[in-house]
Amino acid sequence: MELPVVAAPMAGGPTTTRLVAAVGSAGGFAFLAAGYQPPEAVAAEIATARATGLPFGVNVFVPTPVPVDDAAFRRYAARIADEGRPYGLDLAAAPRTEDDDHWAEKIALLVRDPVPVVSFTFGLPPATVVRDLRRAGSRVLVTVTDPAEAAAAAELGADGLVAQSGHAGGHYGTFTPGSPTPVRPLAELVGPVVARTGLPVLAAGGVAGAADVRAALAAGAIGVLVGTLLLRADESGTSPTHRAALTDPRRDRTVVTRAFTGRPARGLRNDFIDRYEADAPLGYPALHHLTRPLRRAAAQAGDADRVHLWAGTGYRAARAAPAAEIIEELTRPL
Structure with missing residues (x-):
């Protein structure tokens, strides 16, 4: 190089x-x-x-x-279920996928x-x-x-x-x-x-x-x-949703979260993190697969509060x- x-x-x-x-x-x-x-x-x-x-x-x-037991997974799936309903997703019934x-x-x-x-x-x-x-x-x-x-x-x-x-x-x-x-x-x-x-x-x-x-x-x-x-x-x-969030003055900080994937990651703070971080168990890749359909749908819809907005402090x-x-x-x- x-x-x-x-x-x-x-x-x-x-x-x-x-x-x-x-x-x-x-x-x-x-x-x-x-x-x-x-x-x-x-x-x-x-x-x-x-x-x-x-x-x-x-x-x-x-x-x-990072294994998550079925009871903890099911509790979290039920906890975030309302987020999927606008997109026709039944998150509460999602399978626990480990791969x-x-x-x-x-x-x-x-x-x-x-x-x-x-x-x-x-x-x-x-x-x-x-x-x-x-x-x-x-x-x-x-x-x-x-x-x-x-x-x-x-x-x-x-x-x-x-x-x-x-x-x-x-x-x-x-x-x-x-x-x-x-x-x-x-x-x-x-x-x-x-x-x-x-x-x-x-x-x-x-x-x-x-x-x-x-x-x-x-x-x-x-x-x-x-x-x-x-x-x-x-x-x-x-995605256009992610690009727009990077310049949105309301996105004024990054935080470390496991709410989206069950493994710590840094991204722009949004409503999903605020609502569910305290309840999110460790559990990768199970939580990644649980929220992935929601994140895809939200990104396509321009809904920056239901998608991971990975970003570093710079x-x-x-x-x-x-x-x-x-x-x-x-x-x-x-």
Whole structure:
């Protein structure tokens, strides 16, 4: 990569092959998001990205379920049932779905059809997976949120790390969702992770401009992931509802919530979070599957109070522009 900026994987729509190509063409590096996609869709995106001739990576969710017992799940489903009725959804009767996001099939695809870099989120992949991917020619990165997780990833044989601050938008990559690492500034996370492992580190979380990029690089990172700053990029797949919320003056803060997916994630505060956060159990992916039809319907209807609005603390700096312009703005002062 010519520039030390990486487009973070944003599962569920914002990351597109157009965005990956635009960032790569601008001199950065970009990740496809395999999360929540069937293997066939991931394979198609890999083929499209490869046709550009630009290097890229693929991010995969490690299946580290957070079980929720049926009674707690049913209580929460009944609690949020009123939210689905305007869209014809019977949330109270929704099944409790636990799955591994097609883990085995996605790993088999990446071993069979290797990409330059594979990154993992939500925990440590098995050592055999790391071995097979490296033998296939991929470099393997693991997302970590504190020095202890970083040490475990280094011992596993990871080629590098993504150090994710709690200021990041979307799901925390923490190995312990029931007790996530206390939030600390990104530069204060990068330094200890680099010192503990000596591995190359990409820094992620709360980046709002070039000053944050400089601070992360000064702390020892070799590159900085940006996600929230690309949500309004011309090439992103962010829904119109989400885009509008990022500029809505009433959305004046981000909060950490498990109300939508049962796993801690940072997003813009809205009515759904206010109403249900106190009652939401830990339970991933069961709660993700429970609320997913509601979130899709709400996004299509422009209802920003019933959809997850993932965003990091730097969300006010996100602007509507070509991705290349955003990347250039972040790196011009370097």
